[in-house]
Amino acid sequence: MKLASRKLANILLFSLALSSAGFIPVTAPEALAREVAVSAAAIDYERDWVVSGRAAYELIQQGALVIDARGDDLKKKSKIANASSVIWQDLAEPDLPTKGRLLSDPNVVNKKLQALGVSKDRPIVVLADPVNGWGEDGRITWALRTWGHDKVVVVDGGLAAVQKEGPLNIQPPKTPGDFVVAPTSKWEIRKEELKQSLSNKNLVVLDVREPREYEGKTPYGESRGGHVPGAKGLWYKDFIGKDGKLLPRAEIEKVLASKGITRDSEVVAYCTGGIRSGWFTTVLNDLGYNVRNYAGSMWEWSAQPAAEYPLVKN
Structure with missing residues (x-):
């Protein structure tokens, strides 16, 4: 083990020397491809927007709010007990040509999100169907992050990936929630x-x-x-x-x-x-x-x- 550690240290030192001499770049660890968080304990909400089915399942068992973001057509085929239901249109401007834009009135947004049970400190797991849907789970996750919620994630594989982990014992949403929007332009452009x-x-x-x-x-x-x-x-x-x-x-x-x-x-x-x-x-x-x-x-x-x-x- 000590020999392997010395070898690794030597390799890193050699790479740094070459880099400083202008030969090759050294890639920082955070710039390398990494996999999604595989457990609730491993989630770093600032970094992790997407988590594994297992991590999402654990969050749900711990009391996370679950939002079913599927379209009405898919919701009619199967329901998710105790999940808060929303479609992207509920949180967007109602008319064309600005129908894709998020609701602009913070008071309206607060009322809608609080009715769903959204609270500042309660993690949120957003579920949808990646194969048959339109990316609604990612849209809702992006919207909530843009409105200032910092503990919301989407699931790699969607609803099916979470269901494979076991029965979804979802705690009913506690309404009204206490979340108040604090919008950021970090992830949005006009x-x-x-x-x-x-x-x-x-x-x-x-x-x-x-x-x-x-x-x-x-x-x-x-x-x-x-x-x-x-x-x-x-x-x-x-x-x-x-x-x-x-x-x-x-x-x-x-x-x-x-x-x-x-x-x-x-x-x-x-x-x-x-x-x-x-x-x-x-x-x-x-x-x-x-x-x-x-x-x-x-x-x-x-x-x-x-x-x-x-x-x-x-």
């Missing part, structure tokens, strides 16, 4: 800032819609077709396996690198109404990337004057 930032060489804009949407099709009510100039297409479900779990993180990072994305990049994700891009923002922030969600997305952007908010087609 259309005006995005427009002004398009010339920023360090900015990478990702269109996480289906390829047909990126190319100009408008199946979900956009006023105009196409994508933001310079945006790179990357369908969010390319990161999800058949079992609903994320691909190995090294594979995800390889794809991101192919798009020119590093942890020093400023990344903006958008879709049609900020749902899929909200999921994408949640996942990439968990991986340690600097990502913001443009929640207004194509519903909002495409409704603006074309000369000021252009779109291009491939």
Whole structure:
């Protein structure tokens, strides 16, 4: 053991020497791909936005609030006893073209979240169906983080991954909760800032819609077709396996690198109404990337004057 430790120390010293001489970079441990938190005890809420089914199960057994973020169609097929039910539309502006944006009135948001049982110090586990859904769990997780809740996570593999761990003995929500929003702009960008930032060489804009949407099709009510100039297409479900779990993180990072994305990049994700891009923002922030969600997305952007908010087609 001592010999192995000495060898490791020598290797690190050698690497540092080479790095200081300009030969090779030394990668900090936190920049390496890591797996999701596998137990409740291992969760670092500032770092971990995504946790394993086991970790989520343990949180639930410890009394975490559970939010069922699935769409109404999936909720009709199966219910989650004692979970607080919400759909993304409940927490978004009601009308087009700003339907993707989060509710702006803090008093309305507080009332809605408290009715769900959201409290400042109670951890939250958000569940959905990664295979058949639209990334609603990631959207709700992103929304709650953006409103200032710092103990909310999404589950790698969704509801199915938690159910595999055992019976879900969910404690009923304690209503009303006591959470009061304290919004941050750290993970959100508005259309005006995005427009002004398009010339920023360090900015990478990702269109996480289906390829047909990126190319100009408008199946979900956009006023105009196409994508933001310079945006790179990357369908969010390319990161999800058949079992609903994320691909190995090294594979995800390889794809991101192919798009020119590093942890020093400023990344903006958008879709049609900020749902899929909200999921994408949640996942990439968990991986340690600097990502913001443009929640207004194509519903909002495409409704603006074309000369000021252009779109291009491939």
